[in-house]
Amino acid sequence: MSQQTVPVDPAIPDLLESDVERDLRATVRNLLDKRAAWPDVLARTESDELVDTALWAALCEIGCAGLAVPVEAGGAGASWAEAAVVAEELGRAVAPVPFLGHAMAVAALSHLGDTELLPALAAGERSGALAVPFATAPGQFPRSLDGTVLGIADAVTAEVLLVLDAAGSLRVLEATEVERTPVVSLDMTRPLTDLRVEPGAGRLLADGPAAAAAVEHALRIGAVLLAAEQIGVAGRVLEMTVEYLNTRRQFARLIGSYQGLKHRVADLWVALTQARAVARYAAVCAATDASDLPVAAALAQARCSPVAQHAAEECVQLHGGIGFTWEHPAHLYLKRAVSAGIALGGPDRHRAALADLLDLPGPTDPAPMR
Amino acid sequence: MSDLTERVAEFLAAHDPTTTDRWEFLRARFDAGLARINWPVGLGGLGLDPGEQGAVDAAFVAAGAPDNRPALGVIGLGMAAPTILRHGDEDQKRRWMRPLWTGEEIWCQLFSEPGSGSDLASLSTRAVPDGDEWVVNGQKVWTSLAHLARWAILVTRTDPAVPKHQGLTYFVLDMTAPGVEVRPLRQLTGESEFNEVFLTDVRIPDSQRLGAVGEGWAVSQTTLMSERVSIGGGRIPRGGMLEPLIRTWRDRPELRTAGLHDQLLELWVEAESARLASTRLKQQIAAGRPGPEGSAAKLAYADLNQRITALELQVLAGDGLRYEDSAGHRYLRARANSIEGGTSEILRNIVAERVLGLPGEIRTDKDVPWKDLPR
Ligand SMILES: Cc1cc2nc3c(=O)[nH]c(=O)nc-3n(C[C@H](O)[C@H](O)[C@H](O)COP(=O)(O)OP(=O)(O)OC[C@H]3O[C@@H](n4cnc5c(N)ncnc54)[C@H](O)[C@@H]3O)c2cc1C
Numbered sequence: 001m002s003q004q005t006v007p008v009d010p011a012i013p014d015l016l017e018s019d020v021e022r023d024l025r026a027t028v029r030n031l032l033d034k035r036a037a038w039p040d041v042l043a044r045t046e047s048d049e050l051v052d053t054a055l056w057a058a059l060c061e062i063g064c065a066g067l068a069v070p071v072e073a074g075g076a077g078a079s080w081a082e083a084a085v086v087a088e089e090l091g092r093a094v095a096p097v098p099f100l101g102h103a104m105a106v107a108a109l110s111h112l113g114d115t116e117l118l119p120a121l122a123a124g125e126r127s128g129a130l131a132v133p134f135a136t137a138p139g140q141f142p143r144s145l146d147g148t149v150l151g152i153a154d155a156v157t158a159e160v161l162l163v164l165d166a167a168g169s170l171r172v173l174e175a176t177e178v179e180r181t182p183v184v185s186l187d188m189t190r191p192l193t194d195l196r197v198e199p200g201a202g203r204l205l206a207d208g209p210a211a212a213a214a215v216e217h218a219l220r221i222g223a224v225l226l227a228a229e230q231i232g233v234a235g236r237v238l239e240m241t242v243e244y245l246n247t248r249r250q251f252a253r254l255i256g257s258y259q260g261l262k263h264r265v266a267d268l269w270v271a272l273t274q275a276r277a278v279a280r281y282a283a284v285c286a287a288t289d290a291s292d293l294p295v296a297a298a299l300a301q302a303r304c305s306p307v308a309q310h311a312a313e314e315c316v317q318l319h320g321g322i323g324f325t326w327e328h329p330a331h332l333y334l335k336r337a338v339s340a341g342i343a344l345g346g347p348d349r350h351r352a353a354l355a356d357l358l359d360l361p362g363p364t365d366p367a368p369m370r
Numbered sequence: 371m372s373d374l375t376e377r378v379a380e381f382l383a384a385h386d387p388t389t390t391d392r393w394e395f396l397r398a399r400f401d402a403g404l405a406r407i408n409w410p411v412g413l414g415g416l417g418l419d420p421g422e423q424g425a426v427d428a429a430f431v432a433a434g435a436p437d438n439r440p441a442l443g444v445i446g447l448g449m450a451a452p453t454i455l456r457h458g459d460e461d462q463k464r465r466w467m468r469p470l471w472t473g474e475e476i477w478c479q480l481f482s483e484p485g486s487g488s489d490l491a492s493l494s495t496r497a498v499p500d501g502d503e504w505v506v507n508g509q510k511v512w513t514s515l516a517h518l519a520r521w522a523i524l525v526t527r528t529d530p531a532v533p534k535h536q537g538l539t540y541f542v543l544d545m546t547a548p549g550v551e552v553r554p555l556r557q558l559t560g561e562s563e564f565n566e567v568f569l570t571d572v573r574i575p576d577s578q579r580l581g582a583v584g585e586g587w588a589v590s591q592t593t594l595m596s597e598r599v600s601i602g603g604g605r606i607p608r609g610g611m612l613e614p615l616i617r618t619w620r621d622r623p624e625l626r627t628a629g630l631h632d633q634l635l636e637l638w639v640e641a642e643s644a645r646l647a648s649t650r651l652k653q654q655i656a657a658g659r660p661g662p663e664g665s666a667a668k669l670a671y672a673d674l675n676q677r678i679t680a681l682e683l684q685v686l687a688g689d690g691l692r693y694e695d696s697a698g699h700r701y702l703r704a705r706a707n708s709i710e711g712g713t714s715e716i717l718r719n720i721v722a723e724r725v726l727g728l729p730g731e732i733r734t735d736k737d738v739p740w741k742d743l744p745r
Contacts (some may be wrong), residue, residue: 012646012649014653015646015649015650015653016650016653016654016657016659242726242727242728245728246727246728246729253729253732254728254729256722256728256729257728257729257730257731257732259715259718259719259731262718262719262722262723262728263715263718263719263722265722265726265728266669266717266718266719266721266722266725266726267718269666269721269725269726270666270669270670270721273647273663273666273670274640274643274644274646274647274666274670275643276647276650277643277646277647277649277650278642278643278646278647280646280650281646299639299642299643302635302639303639303640303643351632351635351636351639352635354635354638354639355631355635358609358638359620360616360619360620360631360634360635360638361623361626361631362626362628362631363623363626363627363628363631364623364626
């Protein structure tokens, strides 16, 4: 290997993890190992408080609430790349904390250059959420035409909510100013909320194109962080599956010695290797505000969503009966993976976005056989 | 880096590529240590980190320097060179490395046999010692470039009485030696890139042995693990292997259908993912942290190239039916991608066992002397 020539493509930024990121990863993992082991996570899905607010507070203490925000503006002065590292670790643990929704609110406020609300959010003193339906793709601007917004992620415990109103303006509301209805979500570790807002309530943050651009940016950052989270999920389920194949015996053999199973996990690993590079590229583009960010974010979602979902599905299948039980953590990951694959647009919408961005148009009119 | 840039500039100033003879230029480049900067000093390199090789190659390409026929050198550069550097003695390295790198001497790989493909260690070609020489008899097959090669890397059986992995010895064979007969094989593209090679009482001096007698398996592992990394600083463009298809897509709206559009976008996503993953791997290697991702690269490449070339034919529709169009050839040639250099099935085994740590295949042949194995 060391004898080989390996020209590195100078047009692609460094995709390797920095020492700082490695340290951050270790810190977060350590915290999650102690506070969000899977039995804790499972227990929480059956409790009245789906969000682990104490864990969220602990994450805020180490700066996770405003990693990409400069120190002067109240944040930790790192970047979205570090935020992606945290997202990946949270995905590995399917941790029930409102990191993603909060990060999207922070992204919108940062994009607007807000100085009033951002410092408190970035410092983790208050928690926020971007109140758009979680399935919204970047580039769509779903306005709340009648004052209701359905299926918002990470809004159950948010103290402030950013809502796009009927006029296309972005308004900020205190939690006390809205009516929240919890929804039983497919992914029990990321509760959804329906919201009712009185028209005109709250403070105007931005309107017109500025509001739209801020929301689009927030959704795009969300897509990047979600991709990192999907890598965390996929990596963990693959680990779990390999562990199981290495311990379970049938027909007097470890089942991991059967090629039919080996090849399936080998394929998962190859796909994960690619997805990891793509997620990392997107994170670096977000961190540097690169002009390629729209492509990178769409690419990341188009690749990481199916990989994470397939990995989680294989995890259930290759665990056999135990994989279909409530007591085994596989379902927590499956639910997270499948809902993340619908969140923020889903792969097909991201591919459609790529078609535009790359100038690869579809047929203009149906082409009938002649 | 600036040091290296300067060296390259100085070299190019002293050897004008437009007026210098091709082989003279390439030999001088080798002697200047600018062939592969990570190879040892005196053997084409400077003992440097390989990370800057891309920049060096790009500078030579930009200056219009002759290339060293990388397509013909693929086995020499990718497989023979790493093996010689690792297992050869000083004389062997000095004899073979320069003409190998310049492309003056083409190499081929005499590994596969009619009875031994995936199960390489089961091979039967015999080498029997006779004084300072070995006498070799056997048949090899699928040997790419044998019809052009001056040298071959060759694995033989030297002890049939021990289990199959233990009785092998590795040689370098002179393809012009008496008793070497090369017969082209026609492949499904209609071309003949590979051959059958018959070895009848071929004599190989012991000085052309690589590694100890009986250590042929370990030496061949170096060969097999060495990736075929193409030389030249050319970057893979965004979209990578999809580029020709993308051009057609943009230029010919009449070929587009909704179904093909979906497939194109899916493949674009995968091709770009593969490109980023391979860049990340190269960055890891350059940083001195080679990861196991290398074994993923060939698997992914083979699968992707097969699907891309298949889609290209679908997009071209009627034009795809004309074989003179290169899309048909690309599709047919891509069938080999998952067979040559180790099949995708074997690579999946390798990923599962060496990367993911799953149990090895059940082995019934491990402790049995080779001569007693069913054949
Ligand atoms: C274009 C081309 C160029 C080549 N050039 C060279 C060359 O230059 N030098 C050289 O030495 N060889 C060369 N080869 C040979 C190549 O390395 C072999 O074809 C390859 O290793 C497979 O061996 P085989 O053909 O004997 O197939 P087999 O080993 O008989 O395999 C047949 C099928 O069974 C599968 N299979 C076999 N064993 C297993 C297993 N344990 N688990 C799961 N599946 C299995 C294989 O994947 C394959 O699908 C070339 C081949 C091609 C196509």
